Amino acid sequence: MTQKPRYKLTTDGLVNIVSGLGTGKGKRDYNRFVADQLLGYQELEAAYQTNWIARQIVDIPADDMTREWRTIKCQAADEIRMEEDRLNLQSVVNEALSWSRLYGGAAILPLTNQDMERPFQPEAIGRGGVQRLMVFDRWDLIPHAINTWDVLAENYLQPEFYTLYQGSQKIHWTHFIRFVGSKLPRRQRVLLQGWGDSQLRRCLEDIKDTVAAKDGIAELMQSANIDVITREGLSEELSTDQEGEIIARYTLFDQMKSIINTALLDGDEKYDRVTLNLSGVAPVIDTLMVWIAGAADIPVTRLFGTSAKGLNATGEGDLKNYYDSIRSQQTSQLDRPMAMLDAIMVRSALGNMPADYNYDWNRLAQPNRKDEAEARKIEAETDVILLDAGAVGRAQVMRRLEADEVYQYQDGVIDGIEASEDLSLGPVEKPEGEGDDDEQPAI
Incomplete structure (x- = not known):
């Protein structure tokens, strides 16, 4: 008779039957990642409003991506910059980036004289054709008519129309310039109608741990010093219903100690002060700060405004890597919506789109x-x-x-x-007799 195996073994990996590792008996065998809730904005807004760390995680990269702005390179650059100032473009893009990081998506709506229910035509924009740029987060936009029929369309599996929250005006999707949050797998992106993930949502658990640790330490600080009085016969007095007299006695003791800095004790009482040991608390806070900085992809020196720690540490390397990351985000997250904005804004400034139009993002690090x-x-x-x-x-x-x-x-x-100037380069002449004998005939 074949005996059944005692443990259920895993198909691969390290197995130890004695310790239970890899056999289904170990606690680690039951670790699983589960999908988090992607919908909802109430907790995100509450964290952004009430917690400065959450606000920093949302706003710092958005501010850094737009802080030094860009340099426009074309003959009509001055006119285009004036139009940028009129439309407050830098501030508008900054706001859209912040809401994209907070909610997972945002959009800019240019107000023009075109019909909102028909596809938007940037080439029809004339000089001064853009009246205003308005920013909406993804929860301000109510989707309608999800495109499931045209796989070649840019908005495939996304809405054909939107209506604004508490509004009835239908707006064609081409009127919105979308800023998508952190990237998600395709199935989750379809669930969110093409929007991305909130950067703050990914850090919420770490923020909660950090804030809870800070609050717990603050509570401990309130009782860091405890007065201890030893009194003979205290148990007998408590058993004879003398609690009131005892409480009154030591209430008076505390009052005298705080008013005249005098501790009045009886001959059979002994006073001592116990101090709570908080020496191991600071490393815990430091570890949580590093962890949350990693989750937010922001250096500790930038997120918390602290100086770099360690021998000869300046933090320049961390900032350089961070600025490289910001430049990468400018390229991957901003170039596409900026191209759509420029197609509208430049025509509003000049009446046409010049062939030599181009721009460069200004560097973030400012050398001395x-x-x-x-x-x-x-x-x-x-x-x-x-x-x-x-x-x-x-x-x-x-x-x-x-x-x-x-x-x-x-x-x-x-x-x-x-x-x-004449920079035409003729054939290079060799000195007479040099290299003639070494030439080989072509094969």
């Missing part, structure tokens, strides 16, 4: 004047070497200086110098 001077000195020395070697001409160096906004020249000056 000494670093800038050293960098320019190295560039100048490189320019001198290239000029002496004949690899570049004066006009090329001048154009680079003008593009980097180091110097500005009058119109036509660079073109005149370029016309007078």
